[in-house]
Amino acid sequence: MTLPSAPRPPAWRILIVGGGIASLALALALRHGAGEAVEVTIADPAPETAAGGGRAYALSMASVAMLDVLGIWRTLEPGAQRIAGMRITDSRLADAVRPDYLHFGGRLDEPLGYLLEAAPIATALSDACAAAGVTCLRSPAGSMRTEGAGIVVELGGDEHRAALLVAADGARSRLREAAGLRWIGERYPQMGLVATIAHERDHGGIAVQHFLPAGPFAILPLAGPGRALPHRSSIVWTERADRARELLGAPDEAVAQALAERFGPDLGTIERETPLAGFPLGVGLARSFVAERMALLGDAAHLVHPLAGQGLNLGLGDAAALAERIVDAVRLGLDPGGPDVLAAYQRDRRLDAVAMATLTDGLNRLFSNDSLALRALRDLGLGLVDRSPAKRLFAAHAAGTTARAPRLMRGEAL
Amino acid sequence: MSSSGRGAPRRASTLVSGEVDKFDRLAQDWWDPAGPMRPLHRINPVRLAYIREEVCRHFGREDRAAFPLEGLSVLDVGCGAGLLSEPAARLGGAVTGLDPAPGMIEAARRHAAESGLAVTYRADTVETLAAEGASFDLVIAMEVVEHVADVDLFVGSCAAVLKPGGLLLLATINRTLRAFALAIVGAEYVLRWLPKGTHDWERFVTPEELRRSCEAAGLAGYATRGMVFDPLDRDWRLSRDTAVNYLARAAKPGSAA
Numbered sequence: 284m285t286l287p288s289a290p291r292p293p294a295w296r297i298l299i300v301g302g303g304i305a306s307l308a309l310a311l312a313l314r315h316g317a318g319e320a321v322e323v324t325i326a327d328p329a330p331e332t333a334a335g336g337g338r339a340y341a342l343s344m345a346s347v348a349m350l351d352v353l354g355i356w357r358t359l360e361p362g363a364q365r366i367a368g369m370r371i372t373d374s375r376l377a378d379a380v381r382p383d384y385l386h387f388g389g390r391l392d393e394p395l396g397y398l399l400e401a402a403p404i405a406t407a408l409s410d411a412c413a414a415a416g417v418t419c420l421r422s423p424a425g426s427m428r429t430e431g432a433g434i435v436v437e438l439g440g441d442e443h444r445a446a447l448l449v450a451a452d453g454a455r456s457r458l459r460e461a462a463g464l465r466w467i468g469e470r471y472p473q474m475g476l477v478a479t480i481a482h483e484r485d486h487g488g489i490a491v492q493h494f495l496p497a498g499p500f501a502i503l504p505l506a507g508p509g510r511a512l513p514h515r516s517s518i519v520w521t522e523r524a525d526r527a528r529e530l531l532g533a534p535d536e537a538v539a540q541a542l543a544e545r546f547g548p549d550l551g552t553i554e555r556e557t558p559l560a561g562f563p564l565g566v567g568l569a570r571s572f573v574a575e576r577m578a579l580l581g582d583a584a585h586l587v588h589p590l591a592g593q594g595l596n597l598g599l600g601d602a603a604a605l606a607e608r609i610v611d612a613v614r615l616g617l618d619p620g621g622p623d624v625l626a627a628y629q630r631d632r633r634l635d636a637v638a639m640a641t642l643t644d645g646l647n648r649l650f651s652n653d654s655l656a657l658r659a660l661r662d663l664g665l666g667l668v669d670r671s672p673a674k675r676l677f678a679a680h681a682a683g684t685t686a687r688a689p690r691l692m693r694g695e696a697l
Numbered sequence: 698m699s700s701s702g703r704g705a706p707r708r709a710s711t712l713v714s715g716e717v718d719k720f721d722r723l724a725q726d727w728w729d730p731a732g733p734m735r736p737l738h739r740i741n742p743v744r745l746a747y748i749r750e751e752v753c754r755h756f757g758r759e760d761r762a763a764f765p766l767e768g769l770s771v772l773d774v775g776c777g778a779g780l781l782s783e784p785a786a787r788l789g790g791a792v793t794g795l796d797p798a799p800g801m802i803e804a805a806r807r808h809a810a811e812s813g814l815a816v817t818y819r820a821d822t823v824e825t826l827a828a829e830g831a832s833f834d835l836v837i838a839m840e841v842v843e844h845v846a847d848v849d850l851f852v853g854s855c856a857a858v859l860k861p862g863g864l865l866l867l868a869t870i871n872r873t874l875r876a877f878a879l880a881i882v883g884a885e886y887v888l889r890w891l892p893k894g895t896h897d898w899e900r901f902v903t904p905e906e907l908r909r910s911c912e913a914a915g916l917a918g919y920a921t922r923g924m925v926f927d928p929l930d931r932d933w934r935l936s937r938d939t940a941v942n943y944l945a946r947a948a949k950p951g952s953a954a
Contacts, residue, residue, distance in 0.1 A: 291764070292787045293813045318763035320787070431811060614761070615745035616784025622730050623738070 294322040295619050298436060300424045300458055301451035302327030304340075304401070305581040307408035307596030309449065311353050311604055312560040316610035316697035321619070324418040324445075326438050330409070338401040338560070339503055339517035340595045341366065341490070347397055348694035349603055355407040363397040364506040367488035370416065377437055398490070400479075419651045424452070427461060432618065434576035447620035449605070451598075454560055454567060454655065456583035462574040468567020468586060471641050473498045474527035475562045475589055476520040480542065481509020483551030486516055493545065497523050500545050501589075511554050519589050521543070521564065531561050564588060572632060573625040583633070597635065603689035604631040610697045631689065638689050727778035727801075728808055736890040737780055737840070740942070742926050743933045744839055744868055747944045752835060755864045755948065769834040772858060774823045775841035779805040779816065786814045790835070793817045797825065824850070827857035834860055839868035839944075842907065843900050849910050856914035861951020865916060868924070868944045872901035872940050876941045879926075897940030904939050916947035 299306045302325045310323045311695075342350070350356040412419070422439030427448065429435075434448045440666060450458035459466065486504035493500045498521030509515035522530065530538060538559060546553055567586040572579045581598035607618040608628045618624070690697060726732040739880040749765055752758060767789030773782040776794030779800055786792045786809075794816055796802050802820040809816045819826075823838075836855050845851040855865055870880050877898050884890040902910075908919045923939040926932075935944075 289816060292789065293816075295787075316761075320763040612742075613787075613914075614763075615742055615749060616787035617742060617745065 291319070294320055295444040295447075295613055296322045296324070296433075297447050297449065297619065298434075298445035299325045299449040299451055299580075300327070300436070301456075301581070301583070302324075302330035302419065303451060303453075303581060303598070304404055304408060304595060305602045306449070306451040307412055307452075308349065308353065308599055309580065309602035310412050310417040310449070311355075311408060311415055312349075312602060312606035312691060312697060313609060314412075314417060315353065316606060317613045319671050320613050322418075323416075324420060324443065325412070326420045326422050326424055326443075328421050328423045330405070330419065330421070334375070339398055339479075339505060339519075340401060340404065340583055341503060341600075342397045342399060343593075343596045344396055345688060345692040346596050346599045347689040350404075352691055352694055352696050353408075353411065355411050355434050357692045358407045359399060359403060360397075362403055362506055363399045365397055365488050366395040366490050366504070369395060369490045369492070371492045371494070373494045375486065380407045394488075395406070395490075396608055398505055400505070400517070412571075424458060427458065429575050432620075434501070434620070445620070446576070446618060449580050450577060450583050451580040452583055454565065454582040454586040456579065458577070459579055460571060460585050462577055464574055464579070465570040467570060468565055468569055470563060470565040471588070472524055473521050473564050474524045475564050476522055476527055476530065476559050476682075477518060477562075478520075478559050479505065479509075479515055479556040480546075480553050481512040481515045482511050482546075482553045483514070484552060485514050491549075495545070497521065497526065502546065502550075504645075509554070510556055512552060514549070514550070515556065518542075524563075527561055531559055553666065568637060575622075576620045578625055578628055580605060585637075598691060600635060600689065601632055603691035606691065607631075607689050607697055645652060707890055723950050724730045727780065727804060733892065734777075734780070736884065737777075740924065740933050741780055741784070744781065744944070745887055747868075747922060747924075747935060748785070748837060748866055749788070749865065751946050755946075756834075766790030766835070770832075770860075771835045771837065772823075772826070772831075772833040773835060773845070774838035774855060775921055776805060776818070777801055779808055780817070781837060781839060782816050782818075783809060783812060783814055785837070786816050791906075793819065793833070795821055795823060797822055823854040823858060827854040831858050832860045832863070833858055834863050835866070835896060836863065837866045839866070840870075842867060842869040842902050843896060845900075848902055848906065849913060852907070852910040853914045854918075856911070856916050856949060859916075859949040861949055863949045863951075865911070865947050866944065867907065867946075867948070868942070869907070870896065870901045870942055871940055872898065872903050873940050876901055879941050904945065911945070911947040915949070918951050919945065919947045 299310060306325055307325075310325055313321050313323050347356060350359065409419070420438060422441075422464055424439035427434060427436040430444075433444050433446055435442050435444050437443070448458070450456050450462070461609070486502070488504050490504060491502040500521065501519040503517045503519065505515045505517050507515065519634055528539060539555065542555065543552060565586055566588060567673060569579050569584050572584045580601045582594065585597060587594050587597065603627050608624050612619045612621070612624045727734050730738045738752055752769070753760055753762070753765050756769065756772045765788055766785055769790050771790035771792045772787050773785060773792060776782045776796045779794055782792050782794035790889065794802070794805055796805070796818075799820040802818045805816070805818045837857055838855055842848060842851065854869070854920065859865060870876050881896050881898055885893050885895055904921045911919045921939050922944045923936040924933055924935040924942040924944060925938050
């Protein structure tokens with residue numbers, strides 16, 4: 284048999300700027316799905332593996348399904364804390380008893396999700412990316428321009444040509460701005476504070492969200508013992524910006540006192556294991572998720588309040604949808620940066636992102652207030668939600684089991 | 698059948714004069730996904746999905762292979778500016794693109810060079826290649842049958858350039874009232890997807906006529922799939938409904954490559 288000696292066709296080049304977890308998952312899914320037909324480069328001067336400190340993520344079951352298909356969940360599972368249930372309370376600091384308004388889960392066969400620190404997720408994905416032949420460059424992205432059937436991006440002085448540029452450079456994306464994509468959003472007068480806290484009593488896998496007047500205070504159960512005490516949790520603490528800045532500079536005892544007030548007595552003695560780290564909070568949405576030869580991914584496309592723990596899940600949802608659209612095109616020999624591919628990605632993601640931004644923004648506004656009338660209203664509201672099919676729908680959405688979820692998020696390989 | 702002159706039968710040709718110039722004018726715009734060839738760009742994923750599926754089954758390729766056409770010589774008859782030739786090359790095929798319009802071939806060559814793809818383009822007809830004794834593993838002729846004067850001669854020439862065990866894939870439009878309503882009145886006059894005069898209903902071929910042409914050419918295993926526009930999804934998909942657009946496959950007996 285004589286084989287025609289056709290040279291291998293050139294691979295489609297996909298350039299991802301920003302090396303966060305969603306970017307790494309996208310890169311890995313692309314190489315798994317399209318193999319040598321794509322050449323994937325991630326550019327980030329400070330990739331997530333290098334940072335990490337104290338930040339934990341709640342992974343929805345859909346995100347877990349995706350990481351499982353990508354082959355890294357088995358590495359992560361031993362260090363992941365199963366979320367057995369979720370308590371939501373609405374109270375003032377002075378209230379001794381904090382009544383539950385919503386209580387999700389409890390059935391052992393279906394966890395609500397898993398909690399995991401950022402660093403191990405990023406490390407496992409980075410290792411898998413390296414093994415799959417993804418190129419990682421520690422270069423910042425400079426100028427960019429579309430040229431013919433491609434986009435040219437300057438990376439640390441070199442010009443890099445790609446069929447598609449994925450802008451995953453965060454909520455204040457420079458690439459989004461350079462592409463002229465408008466951003467609608469605002470900063471909250473609040474800041475987020477995160478830290479890892481060790482405690483005396485077992486959290487039992489229950490995540491707690493106290494809606495306090497200054498903003499939600501979440502206690503997220505982590506796996507494994509703390510250094511000095513037998514259990515540990517991660518906190519996501521939303522606080523008025525001026526107060527948060529005070530706390531970031533406050534002496535240890537003052538921080539310990541503030542934490543103890545917020546934790547209440549449930550988990551016994553507590554001890555902070557990492558310094559408080561602060562970050563600005565806001566909500567925002569890009570007017571369009573795509574431009575010529577460019578797609579926005581993760582926070583560059585949508586910024587949500589961390590109270591629902593959905594930021595990373597949304598980013599992974601973007602990665603799953605974009606990977607699916609790209610792989611489907613490339614398997615047909617079609618240009619992954621073409622307008623039809625990008626339009627399809629935008630259709631896949633926009634509703635999800637808008638819904639989540641609106642929901643978390645609404646919840647934050649509703650709860651970050653001490654007005655008696657609003658408190659009465661939200662108590663009534665949450666009570667109604669708790670008794671309605673809306674709760675089931677909300678949980679199904681969080682688990683990614685609603686219709687048209689990307690294949691990876693349904694646990695199917697591309 | 699048609700008015701082709703019988704005066705100087707140099708070599709039998711299936712070309713209808715006038716069909717060539719019409720497409721020549723469209724060459725530059727061909728590759729613009731939002732340009733006048735938008736309808737072809739829209740059906741391209743479905744045609745390519747069909748090609749991929751049929752090739753994987755016929756040549757025993759792995760479903761998710763990155764280069765399912767690797768090792769196959771491919772002839773794209775009526776290639777235009779290369780909308781199928783280039784994807785076929787991307788999938789690993791050693792592709793020859795054939796179109797009677799020299800302007801179109803020039804546009805196709807330039808585009809392939811820009812894409813860094815090695816596609817051989819020839820401004821010629823499949824009859825010429827058959828006379829030269831060329832042979833291929835896979836011959837595709839999509840949206841061509843409805844533009845040729847003699848379907849039997851055309852399919853016979855496609856079969857002649859197939860290696861034993863080779864596969865022929867066709868796409869065309871059925872000669873039904875619905876096809877007239879949708880492909881001509883709808884696509885050309887109402888929606889303006891295609892330039893007026895692109896199609897001539899008289900020339901449309903039914904799946905049964907195409908089967909007879911394939912079998913007369915010594916091909917076996919004839920089968921069809923429909924291609925329909927889904928108004929809810931606003932996209933094309935494969936279907937069992939062959940009343941308007943349909944795809945067909947037939948193979949040359951013998952052991953496949």
